[in-house]
Amino acid sequence: MVSNADELAALFNDLCDAAARETLPRFRTIKSVSNKLDKGFDPVTEADQAAERAIRAVIHERHPDHGIVGEEYGIERPEATLQWVIDPIDGTRAFISGVPLWGTLIGLYNDGIPIAGAMDQPFTGERFMALNGKSNLSIRQGIATRLKTSDVTKLGDATLMTTTPHILKSDADNGYWKLEERVKLFRYGADCYAYCLVAAGQIELVAESGLNAYDIAALIPIIEGAGGLVTNWQGGSAAQGGQVLAAANAEIHAAALEALNS
Amino acid sequence: MVSNADELAALFNDLCDAAARETLPRFRTIKSVSNKLDKGFDPVTEADQAAERAIRAVIHERHPDHGIVGEEYGIERPEATLQWVIDPIDGTRAFISGVPLWGTLIGLYNDGIPIAGAMDQPFTGERFMALNGKSNLSIRQGIATRLKTSDVTKLGDATLMTTTPHILKSDADNGYWKLEERVKLFRYGADCYAYCLVAAGQIELVAESGLNAYDIAALIPIIEGAGGLVTNWQGGSAAQGGQVLAAANAEIHAAALEALNS
Numbered sequence: 001m002v003s004n005a006d007e008l009a010a011l012f013n014d015l016c017d018a019a020a021r022e023t024l025p026r027f028r029t030i031k032s033v034s035n036k037l038d039k040g041f042d043p044v045t046e047a048d049q050a051a052e053r054a055i056r057a058v059i060h061e062r063h064p065d066h067g068i069v070g071e072e073y074g075i076e077r078p079e080a081t082l083q084w085v086i087d088p089i090d091g092t093r094a095f096i097s098g099v100p101l102w103g104t105l106i107g108l109y110n111d112g113i114p115i116a117g118a119m120d121q122p123f124t125g126e127r128f129m130a131l132n133g134k135s136n137l138s139i140r141q142g143i144a145t146r147l148k149t150s151d152v153t154k155l156g157d158a159t160l161m162t163t164t165p166h167i168l169k170s171d172a173d174n175g176y177w178k179l180e181e182r183v184k185l186f187r188y189g190a191d192c193y194a195y196c197l198v199a200a201g202q203i204e205l206v207a208e209s210g211l212n213a214y215d216i217a218a219l220i221p222i223i224e225g226a227g228g229l230v231t232n233w234q235g236g237s238a239a240q241g242g243q244v245l246a247a248a249n250a251e252i253h254a255a256a257l258e259a260l261n262s
Numbered sequence: 263m264v265s266n267a268d269e270l271a272a273l274f275n276d277l278c279d280a281a282a283r284e285t286l287p288r289f290r291t292i293k294s295v296s297n298k299l300d301k302g303f304d305p306v307t308e309a310d311q312a313a314e315r316a317i318r319a320v321i322h323e324r325h326p327d328h329g330i331v332g333e334e335y336g337i338e339r340p341e342a343t344l345q346w347v348i349d350p351i352d353g354t355r356a357f358i359s360g361v362p363l364w365g366t367l368i369g370l371y372n373d374g375i376p377i378a379g380a381m382d383q384p385f386t387g388e389r390f391m392a393l394n395g396k397s398n399l400s401i402r403q404g405i406a407t408r409l410k411t412s413d414v415t416k417l418g419d420a421t422l423m424t425t426t427p428h429i430l431k432s433d434a435d436n437g438y439w440k441l442e443e444r445v446k447l448f449r450y451g452a453d454c455y456a457y458c459l460v461a462a463g464q465i466e467l468v469a470e471s472g473l474n475a476y477d478i479a480a481l482i483p484i485i486e487g488a489g490g491l492v493t494n495w496q497g498g499s500a501a502q503g504g505q506v507l508a509a510a511n512a513e514i515h516a517a518a519l520e521a522l523n524s
Contacts, residue, residue, distance in 0.1 A: 189451025
């Protein structure tokens with residue numbers, strides 16, 4: 001078990017550093033991109049794979065009894081109470097395009113409940129981290145800032161982000177457009193970075209569909225610890241991915257849920 | 263006249279620094295956003311205005327005979343041979359959303375021909391600069407890298423960016439969708455940053471519509487100096503904005519033009 005907040009912070013920093021040593025040198029220099037799909041394009045790079053191996057190596061060494069779920073290398077010890085949920089590069093499309101909005105996502109679950117998470121963007125030098133509800137910070141150039149969500153409560157004053165409208169594939173996703181037309185400003189293209197902007201009080205909403213558990217696990221404690229909410233589009237748990245709504249506060253979350261289901 | 267490349271580089275650096283002193287401290291801290299439009303939302307902030315005033319002050323002091331065209335404060339000395347074309351914050355929507363893909367754009371035209379340009383992104387610490395065809399660099403953390411476009415020539419291997427499909431407003435813009443469906447990967451949301459990624463060899467294409475001269479002026483010499491092309495969707499000059507296509511090389515430019523007009 002990892003119970004001490006300082007110890008947990010040190011562990012998360014070591015995990016982020018281990019991943020960054022594999023990702024950052026390959027950002028904008030990588031040539032080889034593989035496609036996971038027979039039809040369509042789901043890119044994976046040696047940076048994704050090397051970063052996940054580096055994260056797993058640290059966990060194996062320090063906490064060999066913990067479970068791991070990762071995008072690239074699957075499940076280890078699913079019976080463990082403490083589970084690490086890892087996306088070594090969330091936003092691989094951004095990564096291979098040179099856009100510094102990808103991130104390394106590392107979440108820690110206790111019996112299925114998210115208790116800590118980190119998002120690391122080593123090119124901009126930003127690290128967002130939430131630990132056991134005891135601290136909730138963004139760290140850049142040695143300066144830590146407490147994360148606090150926006151107090152904007154009306155859709156007409158809000159900014160909404162989604163990675164791309166192309167992730168909205170089924171009729172069940174059409175509620176997104178109802179939400180988009182009611183906000184002040186919407187933006188595309190930010191992957192996990194958008195969720196951290198909710199935590200940092202810069203935007204109010206992210207609505208996406210088709211997510212995997214490892215796309216959102218690390219981000220739930222970061223947003224919740226900053227005062228926000230993360231649910232699915234029905235208001236239930238988002239821990240398994242699917243349709244996800246992140247919101248700055250309860251009022252705008254309720255308004256966005258209503259729009260998504262109108 | 264500014265004829266010496268070192269002198270010109272120093273001047274561009276001073277202009278970028280003057281703007282960054284106004285933009286960076288306001289990034290993620292600004293509260294007041296004005297709307298330029300009665301209908302719709304075209305944001306402008308005190309950061310846009312203060313940065314353009316700072317750029318103009320440097321030009322007034324060093325080269326009072328030069329002309330200036332800027333987004334926020336209009337035209338000065340339109341009869342001058344040398345004209346500065348300025349967008350103090352290209353990507354104001356990104357700026358007010360906390361996304362570090364906005365940039366300060368400063369272009370220099372001689373008798374209507376773009377001869378030098380800079381894009382500065384002070385949060386990521388990146389400065390892209392092209393000077394009289396004599397140097398063409400991105401500079402970050404004191405390290406200068408020569409800009410060189412991609413040698414990918416086929417649409418099926420290419421990455422395309424556009425700020426948002428919502429800028430495609432008229433039937434005349436529908437060619438964009440023909441292009442999008444033929445590329446390997448497309449991304450939204452990068453504003454001027456996307457053009458610099460073409461110059462840096464990270465992506466192959468940007469196609470946008472409805473641009474103003476100040477949205478593209480600074481970027482043309484940066485892309486052309488790195489081996490790329492910037493035209494309108496008919497293959498003519500893009501210096502006045504409108505429908506703009508930036509491409510990594512002549513082959514992919516021709517293929518993209520054909521798709522846009524198919």
